[in-house]
Amino acid sequence: MKNRIKIERAIANLTQGELAERIGVSRQTINAIEAGKFVPSTVLALKLSRLFAKSVNEIFDLEEGD
C-alpha cells in the first residue's frame, strides 16, 4: 500500500515526532508507515484523515498485489 503521509506532513509543516504525538503513536511508527513497512489500522488511517482534512482515499492507495 502506498501513502502520501510524508507529503501531507510536509504541507502541514509537521515533523514525524509532532505528527506521532497528535495521533498517539511513537515517532518510529510514523517512520515505519512512511517507509511502507507498516500498514496502519483503520482507526489510525481515520485519525490521519481527520488531521490532514483529507479523505482516507487521498492519503492511502492500493498497490499492485494488494
Added chain:
Amino acid sequence: MKTSYLFPHRFKLISGILFTITGALLIYTLFDSTAFSKVELNMKVFAIADPGVFEPAIYFSWVENNIVDEIVLLLFSVSGLIFAFSKEKTEDEMTSKIRLDSLVWATYANYIVFMLCVIFVFSFAFLQALMFAIFTHLVFFILRYNWKIYKFNHSTDEE
C-alpha cells in the same frame, strides 16, 4: 492504544531484574543439582501428587517439602510473564504487531528445539529438556521481542 492484557510499563525494569536473577539460579542448578537443597525451607504443603522414588506414592494429602525450588520457579514464571507482557513507553499498533510476530516466532523456535530434543535427547536428560521447553518459549519471546523493539526504537529518522 487500549489493551487490557498488558502490565504497566513501570513493572518492566523490576521484573526484568528478578527474571534475570531467578533465570541465572535455574541455569546454575543445571550444573549443581543439589543447589536447591542447600537452603532449607521445609514446610507442610498440600500435594496433589508426590510419587516418591523410594517411598510409597502420596496423593491428595499434606507432605513435608523444601519449598525453595517452588519459590524460585514461581518467581521466575511471574517475573518472566510480567517482563514479557508489560507495555512499552509508547504503546501503539506497531508494538502490538512486533509483539504478535515475536510470539509466533518464539512458538515455532520452541517447538523446533523441542523436536530436536525428542530426536537427540534421551532418558533423564529428556525430562530436563521437557522442563526447560516450558520456559524457553517465554525466553525466546523475550529475546526476540526486545531485540526487535530495540531495533525499532533505533530506526533511523529521515528528517
